Amino acid sequence: MKHSVQELKNDLDKALHLVGHGTLFSMTAEERQALETEGRDLLHRLDDIESGFLIIGLLGGTGVGKSSLMNVLAGSEIAAASHRRPHTDHVLIYRHEKANPLPDLALSDVPWREITHRSDAIQYILLCDMPDYDSLVGEHRQHVLNFLEHLDILIWVTSPEKYADGKFYEFLRLVPKAEQNFYFVLNKVDLLFQNETREKGYDQLEGVVRSLQEHIRKNGIEEPVLYALSAKGASNPDLSAPWDQRATFRQQIYQQRNVKQITAIKAANLDVEVRQHLSAFQKETAGLKMFERILEQTIKEVEEQRPSWVQAGREAIDLWLEKYIHPDVLAHQADLSVLVGPGYGIALLLEGWRQKFTKPGSNRNDPFHGQLPENISVSFKRRLEWLEERLNHRILHQNLPISFRESLKALPGVSKVFEDLMERFSHTVQLRLAEPDGPAFRGFKVAQSLTYALFLALFLIAVGGETAWQGVIESPGPTSLFRLIISWVHNLFSTKGLAALGSFALINLFLAIRFYRSYRRRLRRAARKLMESLKSALERIWQETLDVTLEELKRLNSEIETQRAALVFTRTRDIQKE
Numbered sequence: 169m170k171h172s173v174q175e176l177k178n179d180l181d182k183a184l185h186l187v188g189h190g191t192l193f194s195m196t197a198e199e200r201q202a203l204e205t206e207g208r209d210l211l212h213r214l215d216d217i218e219s220g221f222l223i224i225g226l227l228g229g230t231g232v233g234k235s236s237l238m239n240v241l242a243g244s245e246i247a248a249a250s251h252r253r254p255h256t257d258h259v260l261i262y263r264h265e266k267a268n269p270l271p272d273l274a275l276s277d278v279p280w281r282e283i284t285h286r287s288d289a290i291q292y293i294l295l296c297d298m299p300d301y302d303s304l305v306g307e308h309r310q311h312v313l314n315f316l317e318h319l320d321i322l323i324w325v326t327s328p329e330k331y332a333d334g335k336f337y338e339f340l341r342l343v344p345k346a347e348q349n350f351y352f353v354l355n356k357v358d359l360l361f362q363n364e365t366r367e368k369g370y371d372q373l374e375g376v377v378r379s380l381q382e383h384i385r386k387n388g389i390e391e392p393v394l395y396a397l398s399a400k401g402a403s404n405p406d407l408s409a410p411w412d413q414r415a416t417f418r419q420q421i422y423q424q425r426n427v428k429q430i431t432a433i434k435a436a437n438l439d440v441e442v443r444q445h446l447s448a449f450q451k452e453t454a455g456l457k458m459f460e461r462i463l464e465q466t467i468k469e470v471e472e473q474r475p476s477w478v479q480a481g482r483e484a485i486d487l488w489l490e491k492y493i494h495p496d497v498l499a500h501q502a503d504l505s506v507l508v509g510p511g512y513g514i515a516l517l518l519e520g521w522r523q524k525f526t527k528p529g530s531n532r533n534d535p536f537h538g539q540l541p542e543n544i545s546v547s548f549k550r551r552l553e554w555l556e557e558r559l560n561h562r563i564l565h566q567n568l569p570i571s572f573r574e575s576l577k578a579l580p581g582v583s584k585v586f587e588d589l590m591e592r593f594s595h596t597v598q599l600r601l602a603e604p605d606g607p608a609f610r611g612f613k614v615a616q617s618l619t620y621a622l623f624l625a626l627f628l629i630a631v632g633g634e635t636a637w638q639g640v641i642e643s644p645g646p647t648s649l650f651r652l653i654i655s656w657v658h659n660l661f662s663t664k665g666l667a668a669l670g671s672f673a674l675i676n677l678f679l680a681i682r683f684y685r686s687y688r689r690r691l692r693r694a695a696r697k698l699m700e701s702l703k704s705a706l707e708r709i710w711q712e713t714l715d716v717t718l719e720e721l722k723r724l725n726s727e728i729e730t731q732r733a734a735l736v737f738t739r740t741r742d743i744q745k746e
Contacts, residue, residue: 173214173435176442179737180211183446186734193459193571194452203448210442213317214435221267222433223318224421225259225296228325229333230303233355236399237325238262238297240414241421246285247297257308259315260297267291278315279308301339313342317441320433321349321421327356328372331380337387347389349433351421354380357411358398373411393420449735456732459572462562463725470555470718477551481710484547488540489699489706497601497695506609507687508616510680518684540593548589548710552582555717578727579720585713592709600702612690616683620676627672631659 186192187204195203224241226234238247246262259280264287296319299312316322322343326336331354354377361369377396384392395417398409504515540548556576563572580588629637636655639648659665 176435176439177211177214179442179446180207180214182734182737183207183449184211186449192449192452193575194455194569195448199448203445206445210438210445214438221292221294222320223294223296224321224323225298225316225319226323226325227298227301227312227339228355229327229330229336230300232325232327232330233399234297234325237323237353237355238295240397240399241290241295241418242285242287243289243418244285244287246283246287246295257299257304257311259299259312262290262295262297264288264291267294278311280315302333302335316343320437321351323351323353323421325353325355326380327354328359328376329356331376332383337383340384340387340389347391349437350389350392351417352380352384352392352394353417354394354396355399357396358400358409361409370411395420446737449737453732453735455568455572456728456735458566458568459563459575460725460728460732462559462566463721463728466555466558466562467718467721467725469558470714470721474714474718477714478707478711480547480551482707484544485703485706485710488544489703492541493597493702494695494699497698498691502691503609506613507680507683508613509620510676511616511683511687514677514680514684515687540590545586545590549582549586552585552717556582575724575728578724580717585717589709589713592713593706596705596709597702600698600705609687609690612683612687616679619679619683623672623675623679627668628656630668631656631665633659 184204184207187195187200187207192200226238228234235247239245242262247260257279259278261280261282263282263284265284296315298315299308301309301312304312324336324340326333330336357373360372360376364372373396377394381392381394384394395413397412397414397417399414502519504512504519507515559576560573632652633655636648636652640652642648660669
């Protein structure tokens with residue numbers, strides 16, 4: 169026996185666990201239920217495998233002499249033609265009167281009838297005379313096939329008239345038994361020698377045997393064990409002809425078998441059925457292997473395209489920040505109150521002029537909402553959709569069951585990934601713009617005040633005149649101060665005073681423009697710094713999204729690989745090695 173009973177049980181236990189608790193993409197609920205029922209039945213039969221009985225069935229067509237052969241095997245007249253009438257669709261079970269019947273047979277839905285006998289030669293063997301295969305129709309035919317699971321050895325009986333019947337070989341292909349437990353009997357060989365010379369009879373026998381062996385080989389039995397005999401005259405074994413193999417056949421079938429040998433025969437048959445049972449998982453294994461290949465190909469493509477996707481995302485982020493966020497950030501961070509004196513006036517004038525020529529609705533985006541415009545967000549969504557469509561297309565192209573597409577639900581969908589990406593973008597923009605990292609204008613404001621004060625002082629000194637200022641310095645007091653004011657008024661409306669006033673005004677205008685331009689440069693510099701920081705953060709979020717997507721694909725691929733490994737059984741592993 170190539171496989172122990174325990175190994176077969178272990179494989180069936182594993183298969184039942186997979187059917188009951190595992191994920192099987194290729195099977196419907198009905199298929200899983202049928203597989204579970206079949207597996208439990210096989211386990212039950214394995215548990216009862218050491219019953220000690222050897223159950224032998226004889227299967228053949230009408231008129232091939234199965235009853236006579238039954239008597240040959242028993243060594244006495246235990247079977248009669250009357251047993252078969254009117255039960256042509258029943259299994260006839262010949263049991264020694266001292267032997268207990270198998271309980272499984274009582275539970276079978278196959279019509280059967282028991283006949284007891286006293287042939288001690290087969291006291292520990294149950295002989296089952298099966299209905300004629302060529303007389304079976306519909307339900308009867310299926311009943312016989314169902315009953316075959318109880319048999320340990322099956323003897324196929326035919327005759328020179330019946331050996332070429334196609335129904336015979338059709339039945340042969342349907343029976344799940346180990347081929348070493350098949351025996352073939354060519355009965356009624358005496359017909360080939362009637363009215364013929366011995367040489368002619370042997371030539372005919374050799375031709376029929378050769379043809380029968382060839383038919384059997386074509387139907388899956390590479391080395392058939394074949395016996396040629398004539399069951400006629402079973403009560404007179406001494407009268408057998410030289411070609412008659414009755415004695416050899418009986419010796420082969422009824423050799424003394426201990427419990428271990430009988431168990432080996434039963435296990436060999438069940439091994440074939442277990443193999444057929446486990447073959448149902450081959451489709452699942454093939455599907456998982458193909459799904460693995462699809463995931464691996466997709467992962468490889470995403471890894472290859474990742475740099476171009478990162479670059480496309482970078483360009484989309486650049487466009488978003490430059491066209492939508494940067495102008496609004498400048499407007500939001502603008503604070504004209506940091507300008508002093510003429511600079512503030514110039515700023516009010518220029519800002520009013522700018523707003524006058526700005527088109528209505530040009531501020532398309534509130535930076536504190538951080539919402540990505542649809543015409544830019546489509547660049548990110550299109551790449552995520554490509555990934556999902558690629559997987560679905562390949563699954564459909566390989567004709568995998570729809571359940572494999574449903575397995576992709578384990579991955580975050582495009583809408584979910586895209587929604588999370590947009591939310592992270594928005595949140596990052598809002599946080600960065602809410603940070604108090606604008607330009608520091610306190611020193612700038614003090615510098616303006618000191619500069620204007622300096623030039624005002626110079627203007628007053630120039631307009632007051634040297635004599636008035638000298639009087640204030642030499643004899644400070646109300647009188648000298650009054651004289652200084654009189655000098656200011658007098659000189660201010662003189663030709664020189666008006667020239668000084670014009671110069672002072674021009675200097676203040678020049679300073680105001682310079683201070684305004686410095687203010688705008690500081691504002692742009694701070695905004696640019698913020699944009700660079702924001703760009704870096706957004707690019708990192710996009711790359712992390714791609715990396716997480718790749719990791720999810722790899723995780724699913726690893727799970728599928730683990731599932732496929734779980735479908736390797738002791739039986740199928742050895743088959744693969746073979």
